[in-house]
Amino acid sequence: GAPPFIAGIAIGLGIGFGLLLLGLSAIFILRRWRTDIQKQLRRKYFTKNHGLLLEQLISSNEDASERTKIFSLEELNKATNKFDHTRILGHGGHGMVYKGILSDQRVVAIKKSKVIEQGEIDQFINEVVILSQINHRNIVKLYGCCLETEVPLLVYDFVPNGSLFEILHSISTSTCSLSWDGCLRIAAQAAGALYYLHSAASISVFHRDVKSSNILLDANYTAKVSDFGSSRLVDIDQTHVTTHVQGTFGYLDPEYFRTGQLNEKSDVYSFGVMLLELLLRRKPVFMGDSGSAQSLSSYFLGEMQERPIREIVAAQVREEATEEEIVSVASLAEMCLRLQGEERPTMKEVEMSLQLLHTKRSISSHATPENGRAEASASSHSGNGADPVTTTSQRCYSLEQEFISSASLPR
Missing domain, CATH: 3.30.200.20 (Phosphorylase Kinase; domain 1)
Structure with a gap:
C-alpha cells in the first residue's frame, strides 16, 4: 500500500475538496434562496400594488x-x-x-x-x-x-429644463430668464392642457394641484403639465366631486377648502395664482415687508385697490409687456381668483384669452402701425364690458388670510 503520508494527503485533499464543494453548494443554495425570496417579494408587491x-x-x-x-x-x-x-x-x-x-x-x-x-x-x-x-x-x-x-x-x-417655478423664482444668475413673450406662450399652453383635461379627454380630469412647480419645460421651453397623483377622474356629466381637501398652500381654492366640493373651477383658481407669479415674479407665499408670511393672491388684490397695476408688476414685465397685456393678464388673474367658483371663467375661456394675447403680440411684432391699431380695437370687445380689475375686488378674498398666521413658509 501507499506510504501513510501520501494516504494522509489524499484524505486531506478529499476532505478539502468535499468542504469546498459543500461551501459552493451552500453559497449557490443561499443565492438561489435569496433570489427566490426577492422574486416572491416582488410578486407580493406587484399584487399589493394592484x-x-x-x-x-x-x-x-x-x-x-x-x-x-x-x-x-x-x-x-x-x-x-x-x-x-x-x-x-x-x-x-x-x-x-x-x-x-x-x-x-x-x-x-x-x-x-x-x-x-x-x-x-x-x-x-x-x-x-x-x-x-x-x-x-x-x-x-x-x-x-x-x-x-x-x-x-x-x-x-425626461423633461430637461426643470419647472416654471425654478425659472421664475431662482436666485441663480445661471438660470435662463423667461421673457414676457415666453410667459404668455407657456401660460397659454398650460391652460390648453388643463382645458383638455377638463372637457376634451375621454373622461374629465380635475388636476387638483395646479402650480408652477408642476409645469415642466422641455428642450424648447414648451410647457408640460405634470404630477397627477392627486387628480380625480370624473364622469363627463358630473359637475363636481366631494373629496378630502388636497392641494398646495398658496394655490388652494377657498371655495373647495370650505365645501370639500372639487370642480373644474378649483383648478382655475390655482391657475390664477400662477398668472400672478408670472406678473409679479413672487412666490405664492412670500415674506412681506413686515417679515411675516404673505399670500400672493391677497397681496395682489389688496395692492390693486391702492395703486395702478403697472406699479405692482415686476420690473421685467413692465419693460417687456404692453399696457394692454398687463391689464388683460391682471384682469384674467383676478377673475380666476373670484370667491364664487361660478363667477370664474372656464379653462377654455382662460386659454382663449391667453392665446389671443400671444397671437396679437406675435402679429404686432411683425405688423405695421396700422395693423397694430386694427388688432387692438378688435380685441377690446373680448371682455365682458366692465373692467374686472376694478369692479370685482370687493368680492374676492383669499383663503390664506384665514390661516396665514399659523402657517410656515414653504421652502
Whole structure:
C-alpha cells in the first residue's frame, strides 16, 4: 500500500475538496434562496400594488397598451445604475426623481415615492390610469410604471429644463430668464392642457394641484403639465366631486377648502395664482415687508385697490409687456381668483384669452402701425364690458388670510 503520508494527503485533499464543494453548494443554495425570496417579494408587491388590475386596465384599452408599459425592477435598475445618487434629478415632498436611460436609449425620469401608506399607492395607480388615457402635447408623457417595489415607480419622458417655478423664482444668475413673450406662450399652453383635461379627454380630469412647480419645460421651453397623483377622474356629466381637501398652500381654492366640493373651477383658481407669479415674479407665499408670511393672491388684490397695476408688476414685465397685456393678464388673474367658483371663467375661456394675447403680440411684432391699431380695437370687445380689475375686488378674498398666521413658509 501507499506510504501513510501520501494516504494522509489524499484524505486531506478529499476532505478539502468535499468542504469546498459543500461551501459552493451552500453559497449557490443561499443565492438561489435569496433570489427566490426577492422574486416572491416582488410578486407580493406587484399584487399589493394592484398590478393585476393595472394589467387588465391597460390591456383592455388599446391606446393605453400601446403607450403604457409595466417595467420590471431589473430594467429600471439597469437604467439608473441601481438608482445611483448621481442620477438624482430632484427631491420632492413625496420622494425622489432619477434620470434613467432605457435599453432602447430613451431618456426617462423615474419617480420614486417615499410614502408607503395604502392611500398613496391608490393615488399612484390613479396617476397611471389617468396618464395612460391621456395624449396631449402639453402634458408630460408617461411611459409606464414598475410595481415590484414596496412603493411603485413611475417612468416619464425626461423633461430637461426643470419647472416654471425654478425659472421664475431662482436666485441663480445661471438660470435662463423667461421673457414676457415666453410667459404668455407657456401660460397659454398650460391652460390648453388643463382645458383638455377638463372637457376634451375621454373622461374629465380635475388636476387638483395646479402650480408652477408642476409645469415642466422641455428642450424648447414648451410647457408640460405634470404630477397627477392627486387628480380625480370624473364622469363627463358630473359637475363636481366631494373629496378630502388636497392641494398646495398658496394655490388652494377657498371655495373647495370650505365645501370639500372639487370642480373644474378649483383648478382655475390655482391657475390664477400662477398668472400672478408670472406678473409679479413672487412666490405664492412670500415674506412681506413686515417679515411675516404673505399670500400672493391677497397681496395682489389688496395692492390693486391702492395703486395702478403697472406699479405692482415686476420690473421685467413692465419693460417687456404692453399696457394692454398687463391689464388683460391682471384682469384674467383676478377673475380666476373670484370667491364664487361660478363667477370664474372656464379653462377654455382662460386659454382663449391667453392665446389671443400671444397671437396679437406675435402679429404686432411683425405688423405695421396700422395693423397694430386694427388688432387692438378688435380685441377690446373680448371682455365682458366692465373692467374686472376694478369692479370685482370687493368680492374676492383669499383663503390664506384665514390661516396665514399659523402657517410656515414653504421652502
